[in-house]
Amino acid sequence: MFPEWGPKWRNSTxxxxxxxxxxxxxxxxxxxxxxxxxxxxxxxxxxGFAQLExxxxxxxxxxxxxHEGPETLLAAITAQExxxxxxxxxxxxxxxxxxxxxxxxxxxxxxxxxxxxHARCAQAWAFFEPEFLALPDDQTRAWVGHPPEAATALxxxxxxxxxxxxxKPHVLSPAEEELLAQTSELAAVPGTVFHMVNDADLxxxxxxxxxxxxxxxxxxxYTRFLESQDREVRKGAFEALYSAYGKQKNTLGALLxxxxxxxxxxxxxxHYPSALAMALDDDNVPEAVYTxxxxxxxxxxxxxxxxxxxxxxxxxxxxLHMYDLYVPLVCAPDExxxxxxxxxxxxxxxxxxxxxxxxxxxxxxxxxxxxxxxxKGKTSGAYSWGVHGVHPYVLLNYQGTIDHVFTxxxxxxxxxxxxxxxxxxxxxxAEHSIFVAEVASTTSEALLxxxxxxxxxxxxxxxxxxxxxxESFRTTVFRQVMFAEFEREIHQRFxxxxxxxxxxxxxxxxxxxxxxxGAEVEVDAxxxxxxxxxxHFYNAFYVYKYATGFSxxxxxxxxxxxxxxxxxxxxxxxxxxxxxxxxxxLLQRAGVDLTTPEPVERALAVFDSLVxxxxxxxxxxxxxx
Numbered sequence: 185m186f187p188e189w190g191p192k193w194r195n196s197t198x199x200x201x202x203x204x205x206x207x208x209x210x211x212x213x214x215x216x217x218x219x220x221x222x223x224x225x226x227x228x229x230x231x232g233f234a235q236l237e238x239x240x241x242x243x244x245x246x247x248x249x250x251h252e253g254p255e256t257l258l259a260a261i262t263a264q265e266x267x268x269x270x271x272x273x274x275x276x277x278x279x280x281x282x283x284x285x286x287x288x289x290x291x292x293x294x295x296x297x298x299x300x301x302h303a304r305c306a307q308a309w310a311f312f313e314p315e316f317l318a319l320p321d322d323q324t325r326a327w328v329g330h331p332p333e334a335a336t337a338l339x340x341x342x343x344x345x346x347x348x349x350x351x352k353p354h355v356l357s358p359a360e361e362e363l364l365a366q367t368s369e370l371a372a373v374p375g376t377v378f379h380m381v382n383d384a385d386l387x388x389x390x391x392x393x394x395x396x397x398x399x400x401x402x403x404x405x406y407t408r409f410l411e412s413q414d415r416e417v418r419k420g421a422f423e424a425l426y427s428a429y430g431k432q433k434n435t436l437g438a439l440l441x442x443x444x445x446x447x448x449x450x451x452x453x454x455h456y457p458s459a460l461a462m463a464l465d466d467d468n469v470p471e472a473v474y475t476x477x478x479x480x481x482x483x484x485x486x487x488x489x490x491x492x493x494x495x496x497x498x499x500x501x502x503x504l505h506m507y508d509l510y511v512p513l514v515c516a517p518d519e520x521x522x523x524x525x526x527x528x529x530x531x532x533x534x535x536x537x538x539x540x541x542x543x544x545x546x547x548x549x550x551x552x553x554x555x556x557x558x559x560k561g562k563t564s565g566a567y568s569w570g571v572h573g574v575h576p577y578v579l580l581n582y583q584g585t586i587d588h589v590f591t592x593x594x595x596x597x598x599x600x601x602x603x604x605x606x607x608x609x610x611x612x613x614a615e616h617s618i619f620v621a622e623v624a625s626t627t628s629e630a631l632l633x634x635x636x637x638x639x640x641x642x643x644x645x646x647x648x649x650x651x652x653x654x655e656s657f658r659t660t661v662f663r664q665v666m667f668a669e670f671e672r673e674i675h676q677r678f679x680x681x682x683x684x685x686x687x688x689x690x691x692x693x694x695x696x697x698x699x700x701x702g703a704e705v706e707v708d709a710x711x712x713x714x715x716x717x718x719x720h721f722y723n724a725f726y727v728y729k730y731a732t733g734f735s736x737x738x739x740x741x742x743x744x745x746x747x748x749x750x751x752x753x754x755x756x757x758x759x760x761x762x763x764x765x766x767x768x769x770l771l772q773r774a775g776v777d778l779t780t781p782e783p784v785e786r787a788l789a790v791f792d793s794l795v796x797x798x799x800x801x802x803x804x805x806x807x808x809x
Contacts, residue, residue, distance in 0.1 A: 204400060208285050208559040215523070216284075218552030221574050222277045229277050229294070232270060236301065239267045243308040250315045254327040257316070258337050264309055265611050269572055271305055274298055276571045283579060285561035286384040299369055299376070306365040311358040313348060321349060340610050343764060351465065354454040364453065371450075374443040375722035381432060381439075382717065383563050388428045391420045401425065403564035404581045410510040411585075422507035426710035429717055436716040437686030444678045447724045459675045463725035467619045468766040474668070474728055476781050481665040481731070484788040485700065488662050491654060491795045492704035498802055504705045506697075510655070513798070514648035520584035523556055530593045533635035534628065536744050537752050544603055545596055553599065554578045565719075568595045568625075570602030572614055586652060590629050597628030605762030612763075618726060619767040622733025623740070623776075624759055629656065630741035647801040650794055657791040660734045666700050668728035671721060689715055735787035736776045743775060751775070 208216075223229040246260035278294035286292070316324065328346070329339040338345070348355070356364065388401035394414045401409070401424050409421030429436065447459035456462040464471055496504045498513045527549050531542055548554070555562075558581040570576045576599035582588050601624035606614040616624075633653050640646045673692050678684055690712040697707045720727045743751035758774035768778055776783050 205402065205558055205560045208562070211557055211559055215554075215556040217280070217555040217577050217579075219277055219280055219577075221552060222273050222571055226290075226294075229274065232274050233297070233301070236267065236270050236274060236305070239263075239270070240304060240308045242267070243311075247311050248315070250312070251319060254336060254338050257327060260312065261341060264312065267305055267309070269611065271298075271302060272572060273574070275302065276569060276577070280569065280577060280579070283563040284555065285559065286380070286563055287561040299372055303366060303369040306368050307362055310362040310365040313355050314358045314361050316345070317348060317352050317355050324349065341612060344612055347468070347766075350468070354456060354462075354465070356453070360453075364450075371446050374439045374446065375719075378436070378439050378719065378722055379563075381435065382719065384561070386428055386432065389424045391417070391424050393417060402558075404558050404583070407510060407587070408583065408585065410507060411512060411587075413511060413515065415508070418507040418511060419505070422708070423710060425717075426713050429713050430710075433686040433690075433713060433716060437684070437689055440674075440689065440715065440721055441678070441684040443722050443724070444674055444684060447675060448679050458679060460672060460725055467617050467768075469619065469768060470779065473732065473768070473778055474672075474725075477728060477731055477784055478665055478669055478672075480781055480784045480788065481662060482699075484791070485662075485703075487788065487792045487795060488658065488700070489703045491658070491791075491798075492701065494795065494799060494802070496704060506701070506705060506708045506711045509658075509701075509705070512648065512655075513651045513802070514644060521586065521589055522584065523582055526582070526589040526592050529589055529636070530596060530628075530632060533593065533632040535635075536631065536748065537756065541600065541756070545600060548575065548578075548596065548599055548603070551575075554580060556580050556582050558583070566591050566595055568598030568602070570599070570606065570615070572606060572611060576602040590632060590652075590656075593628045593632040594625040597625035600624070600628075601759050604756065604759040608760035609762040609764055614762050616762045617767045619729045619732070620758075620761075620770055622729045623736045623771065626660070626730075626734045626737035627740045627744075627755065630737045631744065634741060634745055643801050647798060650798050650801065654791065654794050654798065657734070657787075657794070661731045661787065661791070662700060664727045664730040666696050667718065667720065668725070668731070670696055670715065671724055671727070675724065686716075732778055732784070735783045736771055736774075736778065738787045738790055739776050739783055740774060 223232060242263050246256065246263065249256050250260060275295075275298040278291055278298050282288070282291035282295045284291075324345060327336060327338050328342045329336045355361065383403070390398040391401050391409065393399045393409075394412055394417055399405070401421060406421055406425055410418050412418050412421075444459075447462075451457075451459040451462040454462060456465065460474065461471060464474060492504060492509075495508070495513060496502075499508060499511065501508065527546075531546055531549075534541055534545060553575055555578070562581065563579070564581065566578070566580050568576055568578050578595045578599055580588070580591060580595065582592070598621055601616055601621060602614075605616050633649065633656070637646065637649050640649055670693060673696075674684055674689065677688075677692075682688070693715045694707065694712045697711055701707060715721065740751075740755055744755055754774050758770055761770045761773075764770075771778060778784075
């Protein structure tokens with residue numbers, strides 16, 4: 185088993201007013217997460233590490249014995265799960281401490297040790313799946329209770345084992361699986377090196393803010409600069425950021441090419457026709473879902489171009505540049521939203537999900553789950569990470585903008601998914617697929633948007649929120665699908681024998697930007713390098729799930745608000761489902777069928793209606809100027 189563990193990641197960024205970031209010790213304790221809930225201290229972690237090393241020998245007790253009967257199979261999978269749970273906790277503690285300050289060698293070392301131990305654990309248990317699949321199918325189906333009314337001790341694992349049988353053509357011999365398991369540490373190298381270059385080693389020049397001050401440019405400050413009403417500030421930040429990436433383009437190009445090579449290698453040895461097919465097969469998602477998503481977005485590009493044309497008009501510009509895409513068209517109130525107010529707004533937004541949901545969310549926000557503010561060396565972006573047997577953790581870099589209020593809602597959508605799934609499911613199904621995770625996080629955002637629109641007073645406030653909602657569509661559907669198309673293209677080219685260099689990656693990325701934005705936007709040369717700063721590309725074919733998740737969330741949030749308790753109950757049952765079924769099936773039970781184009785088409789129709797609404801609200805006036 186030993187799946188890839190890690191956070192549900194969101195690259196959400198913004199900037200505060202301070203010229204220099206504080207050291208971590210200056211952040212108040214109530215705004216830092218408490219990792220002692222996982223291990224009391226580093227000494228306890230070391231004891232757990234030693235315990236897991238001893239547990240490696242336990243795997244050998246079951247090698248070549250699974251044929252003995254259901255009792256042996258149950259004992260083996262129980263031992264495997266004990267090792268997995270300890271492994272997950274060890275890695276979470278090390279990695280999250282490292283994310284607090286990536287400059288600290290101590291937790292870099294612990295994380296590296298966990299990467300190596302993960303490889304050893306995977307190697308130790310590599311025999312399990314091929315040995316299980318070597319058993320006669322009728323025998324294994326009887327053991328796990330198939331048909332479902334057959335009561336056996338292994339009934340809990342029925343879905344997992346039937347899924348293994350489904351993937352049988354792609355599982356190799358025990359010796360080959362053990363050899364592949366030994367490559368896991370090597371496979372992690374491109375992403376690990378990118379993480380260190382991007383978050384620890386890459387430095388950016390100072391730029392001028394709206395007041396003419398020289399301010400340190402950081403990853404978490406970049407988007408806020410792009411939201412500035414001062415066009416020179418936007419342009420300066422844009423050019424400064426990509427000048428830094430340009431100096432590392434060959435290194436970053438080699439890293440991404442290595443990641444694509446890794447994906448193609450695993451697809452080839454596992455007898456998949458492509459890396460895309462392999463990635464989708466994990467969730468049993470038909471490839472048509474991926475391709476029809478891209479086709480649907482292409483059909484709706486005229487709507488995006490209409491919105492961009494309105495953006496240019498409202499900003500009073502002759503021509504849009506790539507650094508003009510994020511500035512709000514309607515000025516937000518000149519205030520910083522305190523974190524406590526963000527919490528209040530999120531809690532109020534989820535009222536339709538019931539008092540129990542609200543109370544659980546509030547408990548998490550005030551119980552050492554959240555690391556709130558940015559500090560020197562802290563990893564950028566935001567994520568939620570469920571730690572089995574403990575609770576979820578949430579990393580933020582909160583900066584007081586409305587976007588970061590939505591980030592709080594997004595990450596706690598993930599966190600509440602983890603809470604409810606873990607309560608309702610055994611360990612084997614407590615971890616939900618990334619595919620459905622993005623539904624939970626984005627439904628939380630959709631409920632927040634609806635709540636804020638309900639409370640809006642005046643056309644300017646409503647126009648601001650409509651603009652924000654349009655930007656959510658643009659960045660979560662159009663932009664992520666462009667990323668998905670880029671991933672598909674670079675993998676296809678590599679699989680056809682073409683080389684991937686910084687220059688070729690630039691060219692591919694530029695053509696996509698021209699397709700998606702070029703009718704209304706000057707595609708600046710610097711944007712050709714944007715691929716170099718996207719961490720998701722090291723976890724291939726992940727980003728399309730943002731778009732399918734957003735489309736599903738639009739439908740679910742509308743149903744929850746329109747139908748009330750029945751729709752909320754279906755949604756909460758979906759969250760409790762965890763990984764107990766395939767994600768497409770779980771969503772179908774919640775009321776969304778992604779095997780049809782209907783959810784995506786419906787979401788993009790909402791986008792078109794929002795453009796019309798903003799046109800009416802603006803009445804031709806430059807609301808952002």
